[in-house]
Amino acid sequence: MPRQAAFHPHLILDAASRLAARDGPAAATIARIAGELGAPTGSIYHRFPSRDVLLGEVWLGAAETFQRDFGSVLARDPVHDAALAAAGFVVERVRRRPDEARLLMLHRREDFLGGEWPEALASRAQALRRDADEGLRSACRRLCGTDDAAAQRGLRFAVVDVPLAAVLPHLRAGEVPPPLLDGLVIATARAALATLPAPRRRRRGARGA
Amino acid sequence: MPRQAAFHPHLILDAASRLAARDGPAAATIARIAGELGAPTGSIYHRFPSRDVLLGEVWLGAAETFQRDFGSVLARDPVHDAALAAAGFVVERVRRRPDEARLLMLHRREDFLGGEWPEALASRAQALRRDADEGLRSACRRLCGTDDAAAQRGLRFAVVDVPLAAVLPHLRAGEVPPPLLDGLVIATARAALATLPAPRRRRRGARGA
DNA sequence: ATGATTCTAGAATACGCGTTCTATTTGATC
DNA sequence: GATCAAATAGAACGCGTATTCTAGAATCAT
Numbered sequence: 341m342p343r344q345a346a347f348h349p350h351l352i353l354d355a356a357s358r359l360a361a362r363d364g365p366a367a368a369t370i371a372r373i374a375g376e377l378g379a380p381t382g383s384i385y386h387r388f389p390s391r392d393v394l395l396g397e398v399w400l401g402a403a404e405t406f407q408r409d410f411g412s413v414l415a416r417d418p419v420h421d422a423a424l425a426a427a428g429f430v431v432e433r434v435r436r437r438p439d440e441a442r443l444l445m446l447h448r449r450e451d452f453l454g455g456e457w458p459e460a461l462a463s464r465a466q467a468l469r470r471d472a473d474e475g476l477r478s479a480c481r482r483l484c485g486t487d488d489a490a491a492q493r494g495l496r497f498a499v500v501d502v503p504l505a506a507v508l509p510h511l512r513a514g515e516v517p518p519p520l521l522d523g524l525v526i527a528t529a530r531a532a533l534a535t536l537p538a539p540r541r542r543r544r545g546a547r548g549a
Numbered sequence: 550m551p552r553q554a555a556f557h558p559h560l561i562l563d564a565a566s567r568l569a570a571r572d573g574p575a576a577a578t579i580a581r582i583a584g585e586l587g588a589p590t591g592s593i594y595h596r597f598p599s600r601d602v603l604l605g606e607v608w609l610g611a612a613e614t615f616q617r618d619f620g621s622v623l624a625r626d627p628v629h630d631a632a633l634a635a636a637g638f639v640v641e642r643v644r645r646r647p648d649e650a651r652l653l654m655l656h657r658r659e660d661f662l663g664g665e666w667p668e669a670l671a672s673r674a675q676a677l678r679r680d681a682d683e684g685l686r687s688a689c690r691r692l693c694g695t696d697d698a699a700a701q702r703g704l705r706f707a708v709v710d711v712p713l714a715a716v717l718p719h720l721r722a723g724e725v726p727p728p729l730l731d732g733l734v735i736a737t738a739r740a741a742l743a744t745l746p747a748p749r750r751r752r753r754g755a756r757g758a
Numbered sequence: 759a760t761g762a763t764t765c766t767a768g769a770a771t772a773c774g775c776g777t778t779c780t781a782t783t784t785g786a787t788c
Numbered sequence: 789g790a791t792c793a794a795a796t797a798g799a800a801c802g803c804g805t806a807t808t809c810t811a812g813a814a815t816c817a818t
Binding site: 448490493494496497501502504505506508509512518520521523524527528530531532534535 | 699702710711715721729739741743744
């Protein structure tokens with residue numbers, strides 16, 4: 341092998357993540373990422389074919405990690421408890437990993453990538469979408485007996501939109517979400533779930549994990 | 550008077566609003582705004598001292614209009630009904646004025662202005678902030694008998710964050726919020742309000758408008 | 759008609775960006 | 789030690805941006 345690499349892709353991704361989490365993805369320019377590492381701009385391009393791929397990987401990495409953990413909560417039994425736990429999970433996650441949360445919740449995918457997914461990441465992005473979609477559909481079927489659009493929308497509102505809404509102002513202000521929020525989110529999520537159609541009431545714990 | 554103006558400030562603001570609502574504030578460049586009007590870029594600078602002031606005025610105008618209407622709903626009596634109406638107002642407002650909604654809800658103030666408020670707009674921005682803050686505090690005192698941080702946070706969650714969360718996915722997709730959403734928002738807002746401290750229960754309609 | 763004034767018109771400037779290009783250095787292998 | 793592939797190093801390029809500058813056109817008061 342010819343020469344040891346001074347700037348591992350991992351370091352570059354870290355620097356880009358840090359900048360994007362602190363000042364937004366637009367602030368993660370090639371020049372600034374390189375500056376953060378003390379590297380010349382050219383070195384970045386030895387590791388990543390373009391800024392789109394680099395920032396796409398930053399977003400995708402964070403999103404995959406979050407989705408894995410969120411999905412595993414939502415997959416639990418019984419599903420009604422799982423949904424409430426998933427809503428609560430979002431709030432707690434923001435406390436535990438504020439950087440990840442700022443990346444994913446304060447900005448949109450388009451802020452990282454401009455246009456379409458680059459070839460290299462397209463299949464990972466598709467798998468992530470499918471994973472998230474299937475996790476929600478599955479919970480929806482278990483909870484309502486159907487995964488029609490209205491039921492999915494309601495469930496998504498309860499487990500994603502509501503906790504997100506609760507957490508956003510604090511994320512923007514750079515604060516830790518206050519303890520008050522957990523009860524608020526659980527109560528509202530429960531109310532949202534109550535509006536969903538429940539097919540046949542099943543006995544509590546009948547299929548408990 | 551020397552020469553009639555071909556490009557009134559009003560036309561320029563309209564073009565900028567249209568671009569910002571459709572493609573985001575970053576897409577509202579001076580060149581594109583001028584192009585939309587068939588004007589040279591220089592003419593924009595006869596009306597507005599900088600892009601920051603122009604886009605700031607776009608945001609501020611939309612925000613002031615929204616706040617005026619939202620505030621008047623929240624100011625009604627009895628306050629509990631007013632809060633629920635305010636939550637519902639947000640959803641309906643998105644249907645009635647999708648462009649305004651996209652400006653205010655899909656983007657942040659910083660996406661319009663980069664840094665600080667320009668001198669020319671600072672006092673309007675401050676008045677808007679105070680107006681919004683005082684509207685919420687007032688409703689909070691009427692509802693809970695206190696405007697401490699926790700009560701304010703809960704009320705804000707019910708009347709702002711929850712409807713915003715419900716509406717955001719549809720705004721992003723460029724769809725009209727479905728009718729399903731109104732019930733969902735009212736139900737969850739009611740649940741959020743129920744978690745707030747209620748000082749002494751007052752008789753219904755005791756101070757009705 | 760003349761002239762002052764305020765606009766349009768659009769080229770010119772300076773800057774930051776992503777990206778590419780041309781060295782130059784490094785270190786394992788022959 | 790010579791060789792060579794893979795890395796660093798950083799200047800250079802093309803582009804789009806906000807902004808400024810210079811010129812010309814229009815309109816009202818005189």
